[in-house]
Amino acid sequence: MVEADILAKAKQFLKKKIQPKSSLIDERNELPVKLFREIGEKGLLGFTVPKNYGGLGLNTLMYIEFMIELAKASPSLAASITTHTMVEHAILNYGLEEQKEKYLPAMVKGGLIGAFAMTEPGAGSDMNRISTSSSSIGDKFVLNGEKIFITNGTVADLFLMVARTGTDSKGRAELSVFIVERKTKGLDVKKKIELSGIRGAGVAHITLSNCQIPRENLLGEVGQGFRIAMDAITVGKISYAAIGIGIASQCLEKSIVYSIKRKQFGNPLIKFEGVGFPLAEIAVELEAARLLTFEAASKMGKGEKVNLYTSMAKLYSTKVAVKSALKAVQIHGAYGYSKESGIERLLRDAKGLEIGEGTSEIQKKIIIRELSKNPGKN
Ligand SMILES: Cc1cc2nc3c(=O)[nH]c(=O)nc-3n(C[C@H](O)[C@H](O)[C@H](O)COP(=O)(O)OP(=O)(O)OC[C@H]3O[C@@H](n4cnc5c(N)ncnc54)[C@H](O)[C@@H]3O)c2cc1C
Numbered sequence: 001m002v003e004a005d006i007l008a009k010a011k012q013f014l015k016k017k018i019q020p021k022s023s024l025i026d027e028r029n030e031l032p033v034k035l036f037r038e039i040g041e042k043g044l045l046g047f048t049v050p051k052n053y054g055g056l057g058l059n060t061l062m063y064i065e066f067m068i069e070l071a072k073a074s075p076s077l078a079a080s081i082t083t084h085t086m087v088e089h090a091i092l093n094y095g096l097e098e099q100k101e102k103y104l105p106a107m108v109k110g111g112l113i114g115a116f117a118m119t120e121p122g123a124g125s126d127m128n129r130i131s132t133s134s135s136s137i138g139d140k141f142v143l144n145g146e147k148i149f150i151t152n153g154t155v156a157d158l159f160l161m162v163a164r165t166g167t168d169s170k171g172r173a174e175l176s177v178f179i180v181e182r183k184t185k186g187l188d189v190k191k192k193i194e195l196s197g198i199r200g201a202g203v204a205h206i207t208l209s210n211c212q213i214p215r216e217n218l219l220g221e222v223g224q225g226f227r228i229a230m231d232a233i234t235v236g237k238i239s240y241a242a243i244g245i246g247i248a249s250q251c252l253e254k255s256i257v258y259s260i261k262r263k264q265f266g267n268p269l270i271k272f273e274g275v276g277f278p279l280a281e282i283a284v285e286l287e288a289a290r291l292l293t294f295e296a297a298s299k300m301g302k303g304e305k306v307n308l309y310t311s312m313a314k315l316y317s318t319k320v321a322v323k324s325a326l327k328a329v330q331i332h333g334a335y336g337y338s339k340e341s342g343i344e345r346l347l348r349d350a351k352g353l354e355i356g357e358g359t360s361e362i363q364k365k366i367i368i369r370e371l372s373k374n375p376g377k378n
Helices: 003-028 033-041 060-073 075-094 097-109 225-261 273-301 307-331 343-353 360-373
Strands: 114-117 133-137 140-150 158-167 173-181 187-192 204-214
Touching (some): 003 060, 003 075, 003 343, 033 075, 033 097, 060 225, 075 097, 075 173, 075 225, 075 343, 114 140, 114 225, 158 225, 173 225, 225 273, 225 307, 225 343, 273 307, 307 343, 307 360
Parallel strands (some): 133 158
Antiparallel strands (some): 133 140, 140 204
């Protein structure tokens, strides 16, 4: 199948099967596992995974196009698939051949669901505070600790756990990543978290109590955890940028349709500059977010350094998503503020994008740090 056909078929499927369920997914606060697996069966969980591991072997641009469409149908499921893709990406780039063969084909088909567990009650933006410990005992590692706000956590079959394996010479945490299978004794879901938005992504609080992990489940090398995590988060950032675009375009489209149809004071709302002008601004900002995100994806596909661009894309797209959702609620009046409209949900979902995969403030820190590396040459 050519690339355009894959996207056209995916769009059809998302519109028919996922979009009508998006409000129910939010209401239930549950990851719809059956739908997740169906997406896998359609071949849509491995856009950038090479064909020899069952993926489509396509470039990042195609993945981004798909994520935008998925976010239009269900931002929650798009967040869930973001994490799943981050896990695939990390295994693909850092895994041993046996690990790739064991996990990737099943993940691509949706038979295995992945989660990426970094955040802890005491460690959010600051990874140096990670305290989940790992000690090496014989041919095993033993993990103890807690992970919180873990997307897919309620149902995941495998977790990439970021744990502390020591302290480096500068007193910073030495981190490593372990593939922890769900059946591991001592791994428990403490509770499902009631987030305000992104409620269909199975976000959970996980505890690890003397979890024995076979040595062959170390991902990469001991001490490589920071790099693996940052690399996975690059995928997370660009995916959240795409979700932001999906939400903003839904908000814009719905607002235009409604403000043409709805009449007050003898005119359609869109005729009032107070309604029409902000929509014109959002249309421009949405296009700018799209260009920025595709530029980042294009650089990523070419293997260039993208930290600056993925942070810019994430910061900007998610901001446009929140702005457009706030505007959409306002334009729809009381209807927009009601659950029935589905528009207040887009606002709740959009806000989560400014926090997950590195907050907006952290993106600004990265941007200024990257720009400071080459002063006068940017
Ligand atoms: C929808 C969603 C999904 C998520 N999924 C996952 C997941 O799958 N796996 C996972 O590990 N985690 C996940 N998280 C957690 C997420 O990674 C953290 O919320 C995020 O890293 C921020 O950490 P925190 O919430 O502890 O905030 P904190 O780090 O405590 O920050 C609180 C506030 O202070 C600001 N702040 C912190 N440090 C600085 C600074 N140096 N300069 C300026 N401002 C600063 C922050 O920007 C923020 O506004 C998810 C979160 C959300 C919302």
